[in-house]
Amino acid sequence: MDVIDTHTHVISPDATRYPPDPIGGRRSEWSLAHPVDIDGLIDALDQAGIAKAVVVQASTVYGHDNRYVAEAVRAHPDRFVGVYSIDALAADAVERIRYWQDQGLSGFRLFTTGTTMPGQAGWLGHEDSHPAWAYAEQQDIPICLQMTIQGLPALRRLLERFPQVRVLLDHCARPDLEDGKPFHAARALFDLAEFPGVHLKLTHRALAASAKGASTPADFLGELVSSYGADRIAWGSNFPAAEGTPASILADARETVASLSEVDQDLVFGGTAAKFYPAVARRG
Numbered sequence: 001m002d003v004i005d006t007h008t009h010v011i012s013p014d015a016t017r018y019p020p021d022p023i024g025g026r027r028s029e030w031s032l033a034h035p036v037d038i039d040g041l042i043d044a045l046d047q048a049g050i051a052k053a054v055v056v057q058a059s060t061v062y063g064h065d066n067r068y069v070a071e072a073v074r075a076h077p078d079r080f081v082g083v084y085s086i087d088a089l090a091a092d093a094v095e096r097i098r099y100w101q102d103q104g105l106s107g108f109r110l111f112t113t114g115t116t117m118p119g120q121a122g123w124l125g126h127e128d129s130h131p132a133w134a135y136a137e138q139q140d141i142p143i144c145l146q147m148t149i150q151g152l153p154a155l156r157r158l159l160e161r162f163p164q165v166r167v168l169l170d171h172c173a174r175p176d177l178e179d180g181k182p183f184h185a186a187r188a189l190f191d192l193a194e195f196p197g198v199h200l201k202l203t204h205r206a207l208a209a210s211a212k213g214a215s216t217p218a219d220f221l222g223e224l225v226s227s228y229g230a231d232r233i234a235w236g237s238n239f240p241a242a243e244g245t246p247a248s249i250l251a252d253a254r255e256t257v258a259s260l261s262e263v264d265q266d267l268v269f270g271g272t273a274a275k276f277y278p279a280v281a282r283r284g
Contacts, residue, residue, distance in 0.1 A: 001266045002051035004273035004280055005246060006201055007170065007236025009058040011035035012068045021063040023085070023111050028060035028241070036240040038072045042079065044239065048247035052078075052280050054236070054273065056144060057085040059111040064096070070103045081106040081280045083144050088129035097135055106279045107142035108132075113174075114146060125154035133158055137165040142276060144201075146170045152188040159195045166197040168234070168276060172206040177220055178213025193227040199276055200228060202268060203238045204249060207256050218259040230264035234272040 011031050012018040020027050036044065045053055055072045062068065066084035073082040082105040086096045097108060112121040123129070124147065136143055145167055147155070152173060159165065175186035183190065192198050200206075202224075210220035224233060235257075237249040244252075250269075257265055274281035 001270040003049065003250065004234075004270045005045065005050050005053040005237050005239070005250075006168070006234045006273045006277075007203060007238045008041055008045075008053045008055050008246075009036070009061075009239070009241060010038050010041050010055055010068060010072050011058060011061055011240075013037055018062065018065070018068050020061050021065055022060045023063045024060070024114075026060075028058075028114070030241045031058060031061045034240050038068075038075055041072070041239075042076060044246045045079070048245065048250050050246055050250065051270075053080055054083055054106075054277060054280065055080050056083045057109055059085050059109065059146070060114055066100055066103075066105065070100070070105060073104050077104070081277050083107050083109050085109045085111060086132065088132040089123060089126060093129070093132040094135045097132060097141065101139075101141065106277055107144060108136070109144040109146065111146045112151060113148050120148045120150040124151050125158050130161070133162045133165060137162045140166065142166045142168060144168045144170060145173075148174045149176065149186060149189055152192060156188075156192065156195075159192075159198070163195065164197060166199070166276065168199045168201050170201050170236075171203050171238075172200045172224075174205060175209060177209050177215040180214025180216075181219040181223065183215070183220070183223060190223060190227045193232075198228075199232045199234060199272065200224065201236045202233050202253070202257075203236045204242050204252070205238070207253060210256075217256045221257055221260055225260065225264060230260065230267040231272055231275065233268050234276060235269050 069082040084100040084105045210217045
């Protein structure tokens with residue numbers, strides 16, 4: 001099965017055409033230290049043997065200005081699908097969703113935490129965001145969530161209100177796994193599996209967390225697959241925010257998930273992404 005990377009970013013070298021306007025007011029260090037433009041991402045994916053990728057808005061660079069992600073998708077519609085960022089509390093949030101969907105993008109991102117915004121933002125689940133969630137549910141538009149495990153109670157309330165919405169949690173919502181199996185500290189993450197629309201993005205952050213303290217990657221992955229099924233878990237490199245190249249990040253991830261069956265590995269490295277973002281399966 002073709003490998004699909006669900007979490008990449010692109011940074012334009014043209015700061016005049018695409019001026020930085022990061023969420024939180026501070027630009028991420030990684031985007032300054034090792035930015036990668038559209039052509040650079042294509043080259044890196046080719047070297048890694050990665051067939052397609054989801055280009056996720058670099059929220060700590062461009063905020064809600066998604067034009068460069070849209071340019072990436074227009075330039076390589078056979079390789080990329082795009083995820084845009086919105087302000088879910090804005091009065092025109094639904095209008096913005098319609099606009100960026102019409103630009104050829106395939107779902108939106110809500111950024112509630114990150115390296116420049118530590119902690120969990122309290123606005124997740126605010127009633128002003130409900131129109132955006134309702135529209136996503138009605139139109140089957142997937143939502144990518146950058147959040148911490150502390151935000152899961154708010155997410156649960158949203159899912160109870162909008163049970164058909166499809167959500168992909170960046171970095172598996174950054175769980176605390178150090179207590180080891182059966183992962184009491186992260187129990188809220190595993191319990192969220194009762195909502196069939198919840199999917200998990202397995203990145204280097206989650207895999208690194210699974211090797212700390214009493215946890216092992218095999219125990220964590222076994223618990224994830226038991227709770228969610230591999231068809232709700234998708235790998236993402238987080239390149240270029242993550243150190244390394246897509247080739248090295250992919251190699252490390254393959255080694256770490258080797259405890260899973262080949263069928264489950266195929267789902268994690270491509271099958272789940274193709275189901276969650278149907279556009280990526282249709283292109284190319």
